[in-house]
């Protein structure tokens with residue numbers, strides 16, 4: 264593959280191959296010397312048109328661990344603020360003969376557009392409400408580390424699903440395995456079209472009952488054009504995952520959140536910092552998973 268635009272385009276075998284490669288890279292990351300010479304002499308650019316903490320820093324670390332030369336493009340100090348188009352920015356970057364472009368953008372479909380207009384390998388680091396494929400891959404990797412399998416698991420995705428590229432990528436990934444997928448949230452935050460393999464719950468306790476994994480999503484106020492919820496206080500009351508609700512999930516169930524979290528809104532501090540929380544493990548696993556993705560892509564020969 265030249266690019267990673269979404270999980271939708273991947274087969275189950277592709278996903279398993281990426282996750283196995285990530286496992287090998289995680290072992291490398293636990294050594295004294297955490298770097299491999301694999302991609303020495305090649306160049307990656309991180310092109311982030313939207314804010315990011317975890318994705319941007321873990322891509323940069325992944326690239327450096329693979330011995331890539333790394334350029335970080337800061338939109339706020341670039342000629343984008345003077346009105347330069349995405350196409351012209353792309354062609355400028357391409358003139359440097361870069362091999363990998365990691366792209367985050369607020370518009371769905373941007374990663375595909377960029378991939379179609381460059382010979383570099385493009386990795387979608389989140390495009391609008393469309394997909395965030397490396398997040399779903401690192402989530403699957405984290406579940407596999409703890410549970411040893413994806414098949415047979417019950418997984419509840421809770422909250423602002425309609426605006427979530429993380430939810431879409433996870434839906435595509437988990438649907439390729441034999442999992443029970445639940446969408447849990449208020450009707451206004453669930454997509455209009457929901458695949459047949461997804462169970463819908465409009466009640467948090469019922470939705471998380473007896474599940475193996477709860478994925479809590481951030482309320483994305485920046486993408487909400489209109490009143491999707493009456494207030495954050497009310498949302499937190501009905502949909503926030505608090506400690507007492509952990510009694511409803513399986514005893515060995517885990518809680519995940521892609522970050523950034525709104526503590527006290529969709530997740531309480533007690534739950535976020537509990538022994539059942541995988542949140543920091545997800546962050547750690549971002550590096551090995553993103554190393555695997557970069558390593559497996561092949562830029563076009565020019």
Ligand code: CP
Pocket residue numbers: 314315316317318319389395398521522523
């Ligand atoms: N999960 C995630 O995409 O976090 P950032 O926005 O901090 O990269």
